[in-house]
Amino acid sequence: MSLIVQKFGGTSVKNTERIFNVARIVTETYAAGNDVIVVVSAQGDTTDDLIEKAAEINDQPSKREMDVLLSTGEQISIALLAMAIEKLGYPVKSLTGWQAGFITDSTHGNSRIKRIDTERMENEINKKNIVIVAGFQGINRYDDITTLGRGGSDTSAVAIAAAMHASLCQIYTDVDGVYTADPRHVKTAQKLDEITFDEMLELATLGAQVLHNRSVEMAKKYAVNLEVLSSLNRVPGTKVKEAIKVEKMLIKGVTHDDNVARISVVGVPDQPGIAFKLFSLLGQNKVNVDIILQSIGRDNTKDISFTVSRAHKDLVMSLLTDYVHSIGGKDILCDDNISKVSIVGAGMQTHAGVAAKMFEALMEANINIQMISTSEIKISVLIDKKDAEKAVSVVHDAFIN
Amino acid sequence: MSLIVQKFGGTSVKNTERIFNVARIVTETYAAGNDVIVVVSAQGDTTDDLIEKAAEINDQPSKREMDVLLSTGEQISIALLAMAIEKLGYPVKSLTGWQAGFITDSTHGNSRIKRIDTERMENEINKKNIVIVAGFQGINRYDDITTLGRGGSDTSAVAIAAAMHASLCQIYTDVDGVYTADPRHVKTAQKLDEITFDEMLELATLGAQVLHNRSVEMAKKYAVNLEVLSSLNRVPGTKVKEAIKVEKMLIKGVTHDDNVARISVVGVPDQPGIAFKLFSLLGQNKVNVDIILQSIGRDNTKDISFTVSRAHKDLVMSLLTDYVHSIGGKDILCDDNISKVSIVGAGMQTHAGVAAKMFEALMEANINIQMISTSEIKISVLIDKKDAEKAVSVVHDAFIN
Numbered sequence: 031m032s033l034i035v036q037k038f039g040g041t042s043v044k045n046t047e048r049i050f051n052v053a054r055i056v057t058e059t060y061a062a063g064n065d066v067i068v069v070v071s072a073q074g075d076t077t078d079d080l081i082e083k084a085a086e087i088n089d090q091p092s093k094r095e096m097d098v099l100l101s102t103g104e105q106i107s108i109a110l111l112a113m114a115i116e117k118l119g120y121p122v123k124s125l126t127g128w129q130a131g132f133i134t135d136s137t138h139g140n141s142r143i144k145r146i147d148t149e150r151m152e153n154e155i156n157k158k159n160i161v162i163v164a165g166f167q168g169i170n171r172y173d174d175i176t177t178l179g180r181g182g183s184d185t186s187a188v189a190i191a192a193a194m195h196a197s198l199c200q201i202y203t204d205v206d207g208v209y210t211a212d213p214r215h216v217k218t219a220q221k222l223d224e225i226t227f228d229e230m231l232e233l234a235t236l237g238a239q240v241l242h243n244r245s246v247e248m249a250k251k252y253a254v255n256l257e258v259l260s261s262l263n264r265v266p267g268t269k270v271k272e273a274i275k276v277e278k279m280l281i282k283g284v285t286h287d288d289n290v291a292r293i294s295v296v297g298v299p300d301q302p303g304i305a306f307k308l309f310s311l312l313g314q315n316k317v318n319v320d321i322i323l324q325s326i327g328r329d330n331t332k333d334i335s336f337t338v339s340r341a342h343k344d345l346v347m348s349l350l351t352d353y354v355h356s357i358g359g360k361d362i363l364c365d366d367n368i369s370k371v372s373i374v375g376a377g378m379q380t381h382a383g384v385a386a387k388m389f390e391a392l393m394e395a396n397i398n399i400q401m402i403s404t405s406e407i408k409i410s411v412l413i414d415k416k417d418a419e420k421a422v423s424v425v426h427d428a429f430i431n
Numbered sequence: 432m433s434l435i436v437q438k439f440g441g442t443s444v445k446n447t448e449r450i451f452n453v454a455r456i457v458t459e460t461y462a463a464g465n466d467v468i469v470v471v472s473a474q475g476d477t478t479d480d481l482i483e484k485a486a487e488i489n490d491q492p493s494k495r496e497m498d499v500l501l502s503t504g505e506q507i508s509i510a511l512l513a514m515a516i517e518k519l520g521y522p523v524k525s526l527t528g529w530q531a532g533f534i535t536d537s538t539h540g541n542s543r544i545k546r547i548d549t550e551r552m553e554n555e556i557n558k559k560n561i562v563i564v565a566g567f568q569g570i571n572r573y574d575d576i577t578t579l580g581r582g583g584s585d586t587s588a589v590a591i592a593a594a595m596h597a598s599l600c601q602i603y604t605d606v607d608g609v610y611t612a613d614p615r616h617v618k619t620a621q622k623l624d625e626i627t628f629d630e631m632l633e634l635a636t637l638g639a640q641v642l643h644n645r646s647v648e649m650a651k652k653y654a655v656n657l658e659v660l661s662s663l664n665r666v667p668g669t670k671v672k673e674a675i676k677v678e679k680m681l682i683k684g685v686t687h688d689d690n691v692a693r694i695s696v697v698g699v700p701d702q703p704g705i706a707f708k709l710f711s712l713l714g715q716n717k718v719n720v721d722i723i724l725q726s727i728g729r730d731n732t733k734d735i736s737f738t739v740s741r742a743h744k745d746l747v748m749s750l751l752t753d754y755v756h757s758i759g760g761k762d763i764l765c766d767d768n769i770s771k772v773s774i775v776g777a778g779m780q781t782h783a784g785v786a787a788k789m790f791e792a793l794m795e796a797n798i799n800i801q802m803i804s805t806s807e808i809k810i811s812v813l814i815d816k817k818d819a820e821k822a823v824s825v826v827h828d829a830f831i832n
Contacts, residue, residue, distance in 0.1 A: 046487045080507070084514055086447045091514040098525050099510035102503035106481070109500035113489040116496065124499050128529075129574055150574070173530055173551070 072103025181242025473504025582643025
């Protein structure tokens with residue numbers, strides 16, 4: 031007897047037909063002798079519809095009331111899925127976030143899970159009920175409803191798997207696993223059977239959009255076995271684990287991320303503390319900086335370039351323009367006509383020449399590299415946005431196949 | 432400083448415009464120096480839409496899961512109304528049924544309030560917040576979500592007014608008070624300034640559909656001052672009280688109820704216990720019997736006639752047919768082509784001739800009376816359904832104007 035946690039996103043429960051599809055997956059898992067806890071998101075466009083309703087009334091509603099509103103989406107899903115499972119003749123109980131024991135911090139709109147009081151879920155599992163839990167939501171210590179923000183339902187599922195010591199946490203999505211590149215654009219993309227947490231983290235950060243980072247980080251921290259698979263195409267998915275047996279592939283994926291802007295601070299004095307002041311100012315304003323590159327200029331000045339997400343571009347420019355001039359800097363430039371192309375793979379730690387091979391592929395395609403950033407298992411380059419898809423394709427073909 | 436509870440039904444919050452209308456009523460009451468707790472129902476057709484969603488999936492869903500589903504309707508309303516009040520610049524907190532402390536019995540779909548833990552509402556009121564509470568819902572001792580059934584939001588409002596010792600409980604509806612007859616059919620119908628709980632109870636039971644019985648019963652039990660008024664037409668409504676100062680009117684209202692069937696058990700032996708056995712059988716099957724009339728027949732037999740709601744007609748016939756024959760009864764008849772016309776008024780206790788005046792009005796209109804039932808403050812007659820509206824009109828004109 032093992033406990034399996036299954037998570038289904040909004041498109042997997044968007045209508046009656048899809049709900050019954052999910053109900054069949056769940057009840058087959060249960061009928062095979064497993065205990066099952068299911069986490070569901072709000073149906074299809076429900077969350078967007080609710081946001082629109084709110085916007086009609088108040089363009090700046092409090093986050094507290096948005097959480098009260100949005101949490102109804104998942105509550106509708108759990109009830110409907112429970113009814114479908116009842117219809118198939120299986121014992122089932124739905125639980126909202128607070129009923130399932132999700133206690134979060136006090137932040138609204140993007141709260142963090144502090145703990146799960148698992149007593150209720152354990153009781154229902156002991157009574158041999160299939161348990162359906164509303165993802166994305168919890169309550170804080172004031173008994174106010176909170177939501178977990180983007181990717182919240184993935185995080186809910188992994189948190190339950192960790193707290194209940196589940197043997198497997200299956201994340202069902204509309205793709206059937208993690209691919210070496212976006213299969214919509216790269217025809218030769220291959221599905222991975224296995225991937226490590228670290229590799230998955232790099233891919234998630236880089237915009238692979240299969241699993242959200244917070245859930246992968248949590249899975250890594252609590253050693254939860256994850257599997258990403260399709261709710262429609264019933265084939266094995268991709269397993270995400272701490273370590274995988276054989277490093278069959280040197281790199282696991284090639285991605286590109288267009289949601290990036292490059293800021294260049296030009297001609298600032300070459301003195302100690304300049305970079306610290308610059309980036310602490312950004313940090314105080316909750317701007318995450320990605321790639322940083324510093325170069326020596328002329329006449330005792332230096333240039334500092336870095337990338338931020340495009341949403342932060344205007345904020346960064348307004349924060350830094352006066353500051354840069356106040357310290358005698360020459361100019362501050364911004365370019366968002368760029369794309370970040372990355373390769374990820376734990377294998378590159380033990381293989382020399384990976385970077386060279388990537389740069390060679392780009393050179394042969396006549397693609398200019400603007401910035402480079404590397405980690406133990408990742409190499410990212412910044413290039414012109416117009417070259418992004420071509421770059422993914424040539425780099426992918428250089429490593430995979 | 433006094434506490435006022437205001438309840439708004441689904442049509443009062445059906446769209447953004449209506450929600451702001453409610454927000455203005457609430458904030459004006461608050462700005463006038465009152466503490467305000469607001470109870471809202473689900474928007475317009477939300478509940479019906481949710482029922483339809485459920486029906487697509489399961490024609491016999493568990494009541495537990497229906498409650499999980501339906502309770503989202505009020506939760507959406509409280510969040511939206513709170514956002515509108517925020518927009519108007521007032522401090523506000525929305526609370527779901529469980530957050531507001533509504534503890535019910537374990538029944539789903541039609542549960543009874545056992546108590547309200549008022550601590551949270553008191554805290555918010557002490558912080559000078561306007562409090563918005565989701566009507567119709569609570570939790571049972573298993574922490575499962577329950578709903579109160581028809582008229583549940585009225586009951587929620589009165590229960591809060593009782594528990595929080597409010598000075599007034601205002602029930603806002605789409606009519607501007609309680610009328611002496613249905614103003615859509617009787618042009619001379621008049622709005623009442625005041626009415627007693629007992630009169631209101633008789634009118635509610637008789638189908639006046641302004642206030643639900645459970646809420647009036649609770650208001651009477653805990654001496655809650657009620658007022659029924661319109662959320663659109665800002666004029667004084669009807670006050671419902673324990674006793675009213677001057678009995679200006681002999682009767683308070685004339686109603687008719689078509690949802691009634693008459694069952695006649697003909698020619699049963701005139702022995703002790705027959706009526707007891709008949710009605711205890713119906714009671715065991717949860718059939719409420721209204722008017723009962725017993726007459727002596729011939730040859731030591733008697734006839735027993737009674738009325739039930741039309742929904743129970745088939746059940747009663749199937750329960751009694753065999754039974755009546757087993758005790759030697761001659762026949763059992765059913766007629767649902769009838770209507771019950773009633774007059775209600777505490778004044779009739781001290782005035783002779785009220786019944787006679789009613790019967791005279793019917794006679795002059797050539798309307799035949801089939802059965803009669805009286806209580807201290809009510810007289811009901813059973814007549815042909817085709818005569819119902821005419822009967823209401825002539826009786827109304829005999830007493831009022």
